[in-house]
Amino acid sequence: MPEPAQPTSPSSAQVTAAEISRIAGVTRATVSNWRRRHADFPAPNGGTESSPLYDLAEVQAWLRDRGHTSSASAAEALRTALRLHGPDPDSARFFLLLARAHMLTERTPDELELLPDEQLLTTAETAVNAPHPLLGVREEPARFAPGDVAVVRSLLTCVREAGVQDAMDVLAERELEESAATGAYQTPEGLADLMAGLLPKDTDSVLDPACGSGTLLVAAAEHGAHRVCGQDSLSLQVQRTLLSLVLADTALQNGDRAQAHVGDSLRHDGFPDETFDAVLCNPPFGDRDWGHDELAYDPRWAYGVPPRLESELAWVQHALAHVKPGGWVVMVLPPALAFRSSARRIRAELVRSGAVRAVVSLPPRVAFPLHVALQVWVLQRPESGGPDRPSVLFIDGEGGEARETGGGAGTAGISSRTSGQTRRMSFDWAALTARVLPQWAVFRDRPESYTGEAGFARAVPVVDLLDDIIDLTPGRQVRAGAAEIEPEALVGQLEQLQGQLAQQIQTLADAAGARSWPAAGAELRKWRTATVADLSRGGALTVMRAAAPSSRDSRGGAGGAAAAGGHRPVLTAHDVASGGPPSGHTNEAHPEPGSDVAEGDVLVRAHPGNDQTAPMTRVAGPDDAGAVLGAHLHLLRPDPARLDPWFLAGFLGAADNIASASTGSSLVQVTVGRLRVPLLPLAEQQRYGRAFRQAYELAAAARRAAALAADAAATAAAGLTTGALVPTKSNDRTDQGQSA
Structure with a gap:
């Protein structure tokens, strides 16, 4: 066994400016200021002029001399420790330490961190080399060298503060790049839960032939599966899968109920001749080297030899070959597979045989790759003498929306790292699951009585699908059933929209003519101003912001909005921009104590975004009171005896003010402390505040009228094109009047 790598000695360890900012818990700009303003700041001892390196x-x-204690997250501290440690030929021992971290029960985590280095390493070795019912025993005992101390300590701290999952993700970053280059993508836990929920409740055994980090197998176990097996071509992924199963369900922690093998499932099947009740899989996409030539005569290709560029069809047939007759396959697949001409022949055979039972489209940006709206295919292996399957269920779930919610990895969304920064997309999987599963359950159990849901779900007869294209795109198939809408119901819907639009137009007219604003004179008014930071220091207002999310929050731990009082409305940056009510989910909020929104608070968006017309500020009203402060929002709570909230919101949201307080190019960040406010007496502030409020209400009325007009026009056009509505003579008279 190779000896553990000896890392660079602490005296020669080098860090970048970005790593210094993470260690100190400050921005890159602050580090640059330190370099310019402090002559005693350490000089670079390596790197280049544009990217210098510093002695750690x-x-x-x-930093210690100036009282800058590290405020970097535990995950960032572990990431830095691993980089400084250097390459390691036996990184698996750190995964094993994670798996056995819960076995270190002789001492509390705090006591472990206080152990001398030698004793800490001995304790870690004892835990790692202990037999485990699922992980087994290493052929060669693991050893930790003195150079491993920093990583071991950071690892234990990360487990204690951020959880095992975050620590495991950081370890995996060193060896796995989840990107389009590899075709391997992380499956969000919300998607995994939806897929496992599509299986019958009595599903006992589940296989994932491309198990990745084990998310789908964990979901299967949580839904009642008693045996879960996986395979992956990367040893690292198999380690992650086994560790995830260890952490998820103690009932699976033996070699009979949970297994994972290393190897290419298509070329070197780890479970030959075995069949399961179900297969859950998120296979690699667009793999041109999947084995087309060497597997040309493979018996798994019961529906046709997959074309060289259609590796997903190889995975579909591999999965069907691994389930019992009548067994289920649920897979994540790219949308092009539903209509691409090169896949048409095999699609036709899958549909004709009754293997395809349902196709569910997902919104874009909810799972990697982010640029496409993925699909979930539900298939069932045909069985001799089984029931007829005369139709396929299509569910169009593309109407949802994923939002960027900041740093940290979480289970309700997905995260990726770009240029050292973590971007997280959050999506309400629970809401989509609550809509999809009832539709699927009725169709699966009583297909003859299934009626569908207009605009969302529709059962299409197999005979209607077997045309020249065999298009299985849910959006097209669901829209193709629009003519089934009841005309009277559509008329009632249109009349309701038109009535609301008429009322809103009157509101808009009232708001437009409510007040006038006379000119200031020949010259512009000028004021002395103060920054928000100055006003905060003087006690005129308090600035708050939601805390950065952690995986513990997103998994329902002690943090998050749920711990702050159950499922409560969350006010998001999107709500401020759109003028809508609180619409966020509790997994998007990580509130600091006392940061709940109160009436009269001023909310400022942290990122302007692409829509330059959307408001940057908003004054919280009665409907916002009690909501949790969401990500990417600043909350300013003014002292009512010194600052009028509408006056504050109006000047803070001015385009010039926002521009002068913003930094960045691709992702613009508003530094709220740099925003400036005129220094005016309270009575004059209130006059300005009333004017700003009228302008805000005018814009809000215009947005609502535009939205209602668009809905009414789209409803009328849909009714006319589907035959549910017919034009009348009044339309002719209107046209003639316009011509005259």
Whole structure:
């Protein structure tokens, strides 16, 4: 067994400016200011002029002398420790330490971190080399060298503060790049839960032939499966799968009920001749080297030899070959597979045989790759003498929306790292699951009585699908049933929209003519101003912001909005921009104590976004009171005896003010402390505040009228094109009047 790598000695360890900012818990700009303003800041001892490197020990000493204790997250601290540690030929021992971290029960985590280095390493070795019913015993005992101390300590701290999942994700980053280059993508836990929910409740055994980090197998176990098996071509992924199963369900922690093998499932099947009740899989996409030539005569291709560029069809047939007759397959697949001409012949055979039972489209940006709206296919292996399957269920779930919610990895969404920054997309999987599963359950159990849901779900006869294209795109198939809408119901819907639009137009007219604003004179008014930071220091207002999310929050731990009082409305940056009510989900909120929204608070969006007309500020009203502060929002709570909230919101949201307080190019960040406010007496502030409120209400009325007009026009056009509505003579008279 190779000896553990000896890392660079602490005295020569080098860090970048970005790593210094994470260690100190400050921005890159602050580090740049330190370099310019402090002559004693450590000089670069490596790197290049544009990307210098600094001695870590010197930087840490400089920070300690100035009282800058590290406020980097535990995950960032572990990431830095791993980079400084260097390449390691036996990184698996750190995964094993994670798996057995819960076995270190002789001491509390705090006591472990206080152990001397040698004793800590001995304790870690004892835990790692202990037999485990699922992980087994290593052929060669693991050893930890003195150079591993920093990583071991950071690992234990990360487990304690952020959880095992975050620590495991950081370890995996060193060896796995989840990107389009590899075709391997992380499956969000919300998607995994939806897929496992599509299986019958009595599903006992589940296989994932491309198990990745084990998310789908964990979901299967949580839904009642008693045996879960996986395979992946990367040893690292198999380690992650086994560790995830260890952490998820102690009932699976033996070699009979949970297994995972390393190997290419298509070329070297780890479970030959075995069949399961179900297969859950999120296979690699667009793999041109899947084995087309060497597997040309493989018996798994019961529906046709997959074309070289259609590796997903190889995975579909591999999965069907691994389930019992009548067994289920649920897979994540790219949308092009539903209509691409090269896949048409095999699609036709799958549909004709009754293997395809349902196709569910997902919104874009809810799972990697983010640029496409993925689909979930539900298939069932045909069985001799089984019931007829005369139709296929299509569910169009593309209407949802994923929002960027900041740093941290979470289970309700997905995260990726770009240029050292973590971007997280959050999506309400629970809401989509609550709509999809009832539709699927009725169709699966009583297909003859299934009626569908207009605009969302529709059962299409197999005979209607077997045309020249065999298009299985849910959106097209669901829209094709629009003519089934009841005309009278559509008329009632249109009349309701038109009535609301008439009322809103009157409201808009009232708002437009409510007040006038006379000119200031020949010259512009000028004021002395103060920054928000100055006003905060003077006690005129308090600035708050939601805390950065952690995986513990997103998994329902002690943090998050749920812990702050159950499922409560969350006010998001999207709500401020759109003028809508609180619409966020509790997994998007990570509130600091006392940061609940109160009436009269001023909310400022942290990122302007692409829509330059959307408001940047909003004054919280009665409907917002009690909501949890969501991500990417600043909350300013003014002292009512010194600042009028509408006056504050109006000047803070001015385009010039926002521009002068913003930094960045691709992702613009508003530094709220730099926003400026005129210094005016309270009575004059209130006059400005009333005017700003009238302008805000005018814009809000215009947005609501535009939305209602668009809905009414779209409803009328849909009714006319589907035959549910017919034009009348009044339309002719209107046209003639316009011509005259």
